[in-house]
Amino acid sequence: MGIFDGKTYLAKCGGISGDGLGVARIDSPNTRDDGLKVFVEDLLPSETAKVRITSREKNMAKGEIKETLQLSPNRCDPVCPEFRRCGGCQLQHAEYDFQLKMKQDLVRSCLIRLGKIPAEVVDKILEPIVGAADPLYYRNHVQYPVEYSHSTRSVNIGLYERKSHKIVEHEKCYLVHPAAEVIRGVAQIFFSDHSRANIARALRQLVVRVGFFSKELMVILVVNKNIDFDASEFAEACTLALEKGGQAVRLTSIWTEERPESTRRKTPSSIWTNIWGKPYIHEFLENRVFRISPDSFFQTNTKQAVKLYSKVKEYLRYNGALPRLLADVYCGTGSIGIFCSDVCHHLVGIESVESAVIDARANANANYIEDTEYYCGKAEDYDFGNMMPDAVIIDPPRKGCDEKLLSHLLVLAPQHIVYVSCNPATLARDLQKLTSDTKTQYVLKKICPVDMFPQTTHVETVALLEKH
Secondary structure (H helix, E strand, O other): OOOOOOOEEEEEEEEEOOOOOEEEEEOOOOOOOOOOEEEEOOOOOOOEEEEEEEEEEOOEEEEEEEEEEEOOOOEOOOOOOOOOOEOOOOOOOEOHHHHHHHHHHHHHHHHHHOOOOOHHHHHHHEOOOEOOOOOOOOEOEEEEEEEEEOOOOEEEEOEEEOOOOOEEOOOOOOOEOHHHHHHHHHHHHHOOOHHHHHHHHHEEEEEEEEOOOOOEEEEEEEEOOOOOOOOHHHHHHHHHHHHHOOOOOEEEEEEEEEOOOOOOOOOOOOEEEEEEEOOOEEEEEOOEEEEEOOOOOOOOEHHHHHHHHHHHHHHHOHHHOOOOEEEEEOOOOOHHHHHOHHHOOEEEEEEOOHHHHHHHHHHHHHOOOOOEEEEEOOHHHOOOOOOOOOEEEEOOOOOOOOHHHHHHHHHHOOOEEEEEEOOHHHHHHHHHHHHOOOOOOEEEEEEEEEOOOOOOOOOEEEEEEEEO
């Protein structure tokens, strides 16, 4: 037996981690493990269980439930029968209002523990989380892994099982737009045809992007080598299936991304080819229209993006402020800046992905936004020169802002910084750096979580800093 086998401890859960594990404390008085933090799968806040330790690191451990003693009144039956196998969701077993509370508590905890912000300050400035009216079928962008069987010469397209690269066979995903699932079904049959075995063997991912309001759909076939493929027959099969399935969505674009075998994510060495239809799709956010290229970032939850961007706009107007020059850093296709362009006089966007910059310029033109400039380059390497923005929007990736960029911001010293984050931990870290600088004194004025990803532990957060 291993050193952790057999022995169980009483553990009480007080919260959730960023990856959906229950964060519990061992309740075992008069033992060295009393109070030990243990991360446990399928344990919700307020629940109590007997837990077996499976691994240990310094002052924390991981464990598994051996017996549940007290269930949360907010636990519910998952709507998806594959919830406990599939890695796409973490919180379907919790009622939605309770999911919102857990995310609110997660943001609060990160700000206090990692951001070193006093609890009384956090409680004063932290606004209630903005929930979603539609917590299912909200994803406009999904990446399905593809598995080829040499024995049957067919493909399996789905989602990965938790903690593995094994594909879960499922009837449908309850998070993605139903049109994406129609395309998945068509692709699985189409590329399992023996006449297309060469293409099937090269196929690694099926990517679907859907315009919720534009009703336009894009398909991207990620392959590990160049394929000779006439996409018209596949396009026809997809169109017929969408019509038969009652989906008022039209396929408008098909791409291939030839990606080296050694990489899972898109890289500069990827070769993109528009093999059918238009090279992009569109989406609407209120009265703005946006062009989306296959490799450009756009918020995954279209409906919640309107709420998120409205909160950014509200913060830019803080105390009646209307910035003359607004800098949109990590601007992507320009969606946040363009959505907020009616509260500033001049807009400058900075983005490292060239296709996104091209889209941003096209989006500004399509929305008749003048006095706008977009630059391609890494935000941390951008030479701001004599630029003196009154306000800056930063929307970095999960790893947060580069330290070099934070230093630039402290030198630029705009009156307001609006930080949009998809990771409460790195947000808290960066806020601590921005507010602890003694020369340029920034004060945290408001923070608001927005639930962009219901049924998962991910949460978006908007923070407003003001220079004093």
